[in-house]
Amino acid sequence: MRPPPPDGARGGAASADVPKLLLTFEPGPGTTLSPEMIERALDTIAALEADHIGLAGHDIQKGQPETIAAALPSWLDRHDLR
Template identity: 55%
Template sequence: MLPGSVAGPLAGEDLDTYRRPYPTRDSRLPLLRWARSMPLGGEPADVVARVDRYDDWLAHSADVPKLLLTFQPGPGTMMGPELIEWCAAEMAGLEIAEHDLVAGHHTPEDQPDAIAATIAAWMDEHGLRKDAVSAG
């Protein structure tokens, strides 16, 4: 999917970093297995069951704060308005941090600073950072 799924260009050395762990066909096999284990159409059943359990936990764990960062859609974006609305309706304890910045499928490549700042502020707000806990 790279480099076509990021909003900005990726330098050759960045692409090399992604490629480095997978120099051979055999080394790429786990990626193929991962893609084939996506729970589509009710299969594979064990993955679907795991996702169902996780969905149940997300719906009933209001005591655990959760954060969803949203961005304006860029290349390859998978989180559209309908999925964001589903998350808001179904996940207990979810906070949504909306950004007007554009990000594609590989959002950390497009918006690393916005992600870091948002997560740090959210963790501080909830007393979740080690520094915030030990300092307080």
């Protein structure tokens, strides 16, 4: 396990009461998140949940908007957010 971020770090590292979702994808052309980066995020950001949803490149939101939209309802329901 990696050390926590330093005091005063920005983001959700300490907000365990706020659920967070990280959509992850198999690396494609231009992918910006490596498996190591995803692991570090999961190790250091409180209440972060990763949902792996397939192959992607740099512009996933343009290339697979339906895939992203389909992943959100179940996560929202699991956390009573809608």
